[in-house]
Amino acid sequence: MLSGAAVVGPMEKEGPLGDDFDNAMERLGPAKDSWETSEIDMTVEAVTTALNKAKISPEAVDVYCGGDLLNQICAANFTARKLKTPFLGLYNACATMAEGLLLCSSLIGSGLCHYGMVSASSHNATSERQYRFPTELGVQRPMTAQWTVTGAGSMVLGADGQGPYISGGVIGRVVDLGIKDPNEMGAAMAPAAFDTIQRYFTSSKTTPDDFDLILTGDLGYHGHSILLELCKREGLAMGPQYQDSGVWIYDKKQDVHAGGSGAGCSASVWSTHLLHEIQKGKYKKILLVGTGALLSPLTIQQGNSIPAIAHAVVVETGEVTSC
Amino acid sequence: MLSGAAVVGPMEKEGPLGDDFDNAMERLGPAKDSWETSEIDMTVEAVTTALNKAKISPEAVDVYCGGDLLNQICAANFTARKLKTPFLGLYNACATMAEGLLLCSSLIGSGLCHYGMVSASSHNATSERQYRFPTELGVQRPMTAQWTVTGAGSMVLGADGQGPYISGGVIGRVVDLGIKDPNEMGAAMAPAAFDTIQRYFTSSKTTPDDFDLILTGDLGYHGHSILLELCKREGLAMGPQYQDSGVWIYDKKQDVHAGGSGAGCSASVWSTHLLHEIQKGKYKKILLVGTGALLSPLTIQQGNSIPAIAHAVVVETGEVTSC
Numbered sequence: 001m002l003s004g005a006a007v008v009g010p011m012e013k014e015g016p017l018g019d020d021f022d023n024a025m026e027r028l029g030p031a032k033d034s035w036e037t038s039e040i041d042m043t044v045e046a047v048t049t050a051l052n053k054a055k056i057s058p059e060a061v062d063v064y065c066g067g068d069l070l071n072q073i074c075a076a077n078f079t080a081r082k083l084k085t086p087f088l089g090l091y092n093a094c095a096t097m098a099e100g101l102l103l104c105s106s107l108i109g110s111g112l113c114h115y116g117m118v119s120a121s122s123h124n125a126t127s128e129r130q131y132r133f134p135t136e137l138g139v140q141r142p143m144t145a146q147w148t149v150t151g152a153g154s155m156v157l158g159a160d161g162q163g164p165y166i167s168g169g170v171i172g173r174v175v176d177l178g179i180k181d182p183n184e185m186g187a188a189m190a191p192a193a194f195d196t197i198q199r200y201f202t203s204s205k206t207t208p209d210d211f212d213l214i215l216t217g218d219l220g221y222h223g224h225s226i227l228l229e230l231c232k233r234e235g236l237a238m239g240p241q242y243q244d245s246g247v248w249i250y251d252k253k254q255d256v257h258a259g260g261s262g263a264g265c266s267a268s269v270w271s272t273h274l275l276h277e278i279q280k281g282k283y284k285k286i287l288l289v290g291t292g293a294l295l296s297p298l299t300i301q302q303g304n305s306i307p308a309i310a311h312a313v314v315v316e317t318g319e320v321t322s323c
Numbered sequence: 324m325l326s327g328a329a330v331v332g333p334m335e336k337e338g339p340l341g342d343d344f345d346n347a348m349e350r351l352g353p354a355k356d357s358w359e360t361s362e363i364d365m366t367v368e369a370v371t372t373a374l375n376k377a378k379i380s381p382e383a384v385d386v387y388c389g390g391d392l393l394n395q396i397c398a399a400n401f402t403a404r405k406l407k408t409p410f411l412g413l414y415n416a417c418a419t420m421a422e423g424l425l426l427c428s429s430l431i432g433s434g435l436c437h438y439g440m441v442s443a444s445s446h447n448a449t450s451e452r453q454y455r456f457p458t459e460l461g462v463q464r465p466m467t468a469q470w471t472v473t474g475a476g477s478m479v480l481g482a483d484g485q486g487p488y489i490s491g492g493v494i495g496r497v498v499d500l501g502i503k504d505p506n507e508m509g510a511a512m513a514p515a516a517f518d519t520i521q522r523y524f525t526s527s528k529t530t531p532d533d534f535d536l537i538l539t540g541d542l543g544y545h546g547h548s549i550l551l552e553l554c555k556r557e558g559l560a561m562g563p564q565y566q567d568s569g570v571w572i573y574d575k576k577q578d579v580h581a582g583g584s585g586a587g588c589s590a591s592v593w594s595t596h597l598l599h600e601i602q603k604g605k606y607k608k609i610l611l612v613g614t615g616a617l618l619s620p621l622t623i624q625q626g627n628s629i630p631a632i633a634h635a636v637v638v639e640t641g642e643v644t645s646c
Contacts, residue, residue, distance in 0.1 A: 034625050073617075084497070089617070112429055
């Protein structure tokens with residue numbers, strides 16, 4: 001990982017990690033002509049800032065793995081159009097950042113690419129109207145609902161540099177225990193996170209104690225409790241090193257109910273705050289678990305439940321030990 | 324490439340490649356409760372058929388790279404849910420099959436995965452109402468419009484087997500020359516195809532004559548002519564070995580105007596007809612160019628043009644020569 005950057009909305013700036021983000025929009029509303037344009041602009045700025053920090057020009061980037069929550073992943077498409085880098089469009093909902101990190105690090109590790117770039121984003125206003133209700137309707141949200149993060153995060157990876165390194169991971173499987181309520185994302189995603197975490201610990205013959213930090217993407221308060229409960233039931237001892245990015249990003253006073261969610265949640269937290277903490281030496285071996293609810297308004301209306309997925313990415317400093 | 328399979332709609336079955344497809348739906352309409360369910364069912368059947376042909380169980384698959392044209396790539400998500408294989412969700416519109424082949428072959432080539440599976444699909448009824456007009460409206464289509472293929476195609480790749488092999492490729496860049504009409508997909512995608520083809524021939528120091536077949540995904544009649552014109556202008560001699568899957572899939576009598584399109588077009592043609600022709604010895608070295616119009620109804624309504632992308636995949640039989 002050569003660098004990371006994030007651009008967020010005003011609420012995320014006011015949150016506990018506000019000082020970590022590179023820039024913040026003054027207001028959620030359209031920067032130019034639409035919320036979608038705001039999201040595209042955030043993504044372009046995050047990616048450009050990360051490249052500048054790594055001192056790498058867009059022309060030197062061999063692959064850009066990007067995605068977001070907009071239909072047809074517009075924010076990533078238009079960012080790729082602007083940067084003119086080779087582009088692989090990804091969609092795994094809020095697990096897109098983890099998917100991108102897995103793919104990009106694999107392409108670099110195999111020698112096929114030298115420099116790569118990953119991004120993911122979400123925007124509260126573009127997401128809520130697309131996935132739930134028209135924003136103007138002002139629908140009351142239940143306490144299990146999470147607040148879609150307005151934010152774009154980007155990381156630049158390279159075959160050289162001082163680390164931290166991506167030393168392993170697990171590609172997630174789709175798990176669906178039948179949740180049909182789009183305001184219950186934590187409950188929909190927790191079983192997928194558990195499946196991936198269990199597969200990782202089993203295959204790598206490690207335990208949660210081998211990690212300073214196990215950080216899920218955006219399970220929020222409810223999903224965090226459910227995952228802890230699932231681990232307990234299956235005899236997997238998760239201690240206080242288990243944290244969630246959706247719990248970190250907002251203060252409880254900000255009235256976001258069950259915490260943050262959205263592809264931009266893990267993307268902006270991992271690309272800035274987490275990277276800063278690693279650089280300060282706080283964490284040495286981390287298991288990132290990107291969690292995604294593959295929610296489609298259409299299939300929900302047709303009576304289907306919400307499939308979910310989680311990808312794990314192992315990040316280490318110093319000498320790489322796992323694989 | 325260990326195997327391939329495709330399930331299509333009635334019109335594709337009646338077309339010139341009808342006998343190549345593994346199965347066809349009797350009618351376009353809902354198999355069960357919705358068109359989306361039909362598309363999911365087609366994808367599950369294509370993937371399962373390909374796995375059966377390769378004599379590989381879903382449990383042996385290390386990675387499934389899949390995508391489609393539905394918002395949130397539902398067909399791939401629900402297929403991954405059914406098969407329980409590790410899943411990477413992709414979206415590059417009609418270039419998704421090529422993107423999947425590139426990624427899956429890279430993960431296998433690097434030794435990270437042993438068996439992989441790729442799928443892409445589209446359905447005329449689910450796509451047209453999502454991207455253009457309500458189906459019931461019966462809007463007249465201009466002659467430049469292409470017919471979205473109803474079809475799902477899947478290929479199984481492995482580290483062993485007799486070939487054909489994926490020996491190289493190019494990750495496409497997003498190119499946008501300003502086309503704003505969603506009935507002009509060929510014109511939107513041809514410049515992206517040209518960019519990728521030119522980058523491939525320049526970097527690999529090969530010429531079109533080194534290939535038996537250069538096959539674009541779904542440029543259709545108009546896009547095919549535009550690409551030939553672009554090549555001519557830039558001094559790249561493309562002969563009769565340049566063909567298009569969207570031209571192949573329908574007979575001119577079928578009144579589809581500019582030919583076939585959709586993620587299921589290249590996916591179903593490459594997974595069956597092309598693979599059969601390779602097995603018969605007709606082609607030995609092929610340049611596949613998956614072409615995708617990253618069309619979003621929302622950004623079109625907001626006045627944006629259509630970004631496009633094309634990925635190239637080199638397929639060879641016998642000894643692998645290029646990289």
